[in-house]
Amino acid sequence: MTNSPDTPLSGEARLRQKRRRFIGWVAAMGAGFAILGFATGYSQAAAEGGRLPGWIIIPLIAAAVIGLVLFSASYFRRIDEVDLQDNLWSSLIGLYYYLAAFPAWHLLHMAGYVAEPSHWVLWGSTALVATAAYVARKLGLR
Known part of the structure; x- marks a missing residue:
C-alpha cells in the first residue's frame, strides 16, 4: 500500500524527482544547443565554400541568441x-x-x-x- 500512486512522496523523494527533471531539462537544452551550434558551424563553412548563401548564418545566430536568452530566463526561474x-x-x-x-x-x-x-x-x-x-x-x- 505504501507504493501506491496515491501515496504522497516524501520531501526527499520530491527533491530527487525535481532534480532529475532539472538535469534532464538541462541535458535536453544542451543537446539542442549542440545541434544549433553544429548547424551554424556547418552553414558558415558551406557559405564560405559557396554551397550556401552567406545570409544563412544570420538567422542561425539570431536563433542562438534568442535561445540563450530564453534558456537563461527559464534556468533562473528553475533554480x-x-x-x-x-x-x-x-x-x-x-x-x-x-x-x-x-x-x-x-x-x-x-x-x-x-x-x-x-x-x-x-x-x-x-x-x-x-x-x-x-x-x-x-x-x-x-
Missing part, C-alpha cells in the same frame, strides 16, 4: 537562491578574470613580449575560470 548565488559568484569571478587578463595581455603585446591577444583563448579561458569558480562553490570551497 533556488543558493544556486543563483553560486551562479552570480562564478560569473563575477569570470568577469574579474577577463577584466584583468585582456588588458595585461594587450599591454604585454604592445611591449613586444607576447603575440596579439586571441579573443577565442580569452573567451575559453574566461569560461573555464567561471566554471572552476562555480564547481569550487558547489564543493564548498568558499
Whole structure:
C-alpha cells in the first residue's frame, strides 16, 4: 500500500524527482544547443565554400541568441537562491578574470613580449575560470 500512486512522496523523494527533471531539462537544452551550434558551424563553412548563401548564418545566430536568452530566463526561474548565488559568484569571478587578463595581455603585446591577444583563448579561458569558480562553490570551497 505504501507504493501506491496515491501515496504522497516524501520531501526527499520530491527533491530527487525535481532534480532529475532539472538535469534532464538541462541535458535536453544542451543537446539542442549542440545541434544549433553544429548547424551554424556547418552553414558558415558551406557559405564560405559557396554551397550556401552567406545570409544563412544570420538567422542561425539570431536563433542562438534568442535561445540563450530564453534558456537563461527559464534556468533562473528553475533554480533556488543558493544556486543563483553560486551562479552570480562564478560569473563575477569570470568577469574579474577577463577584466584583468585582456588588458595585461594587450599591454604585454604592445611591449613586444607576447603575440596579439586571441579573443577565442580569452573567451575559453574566461569560461573555464567561471566554471572552476562555480564547481569550487558547489564543493564548498568558499
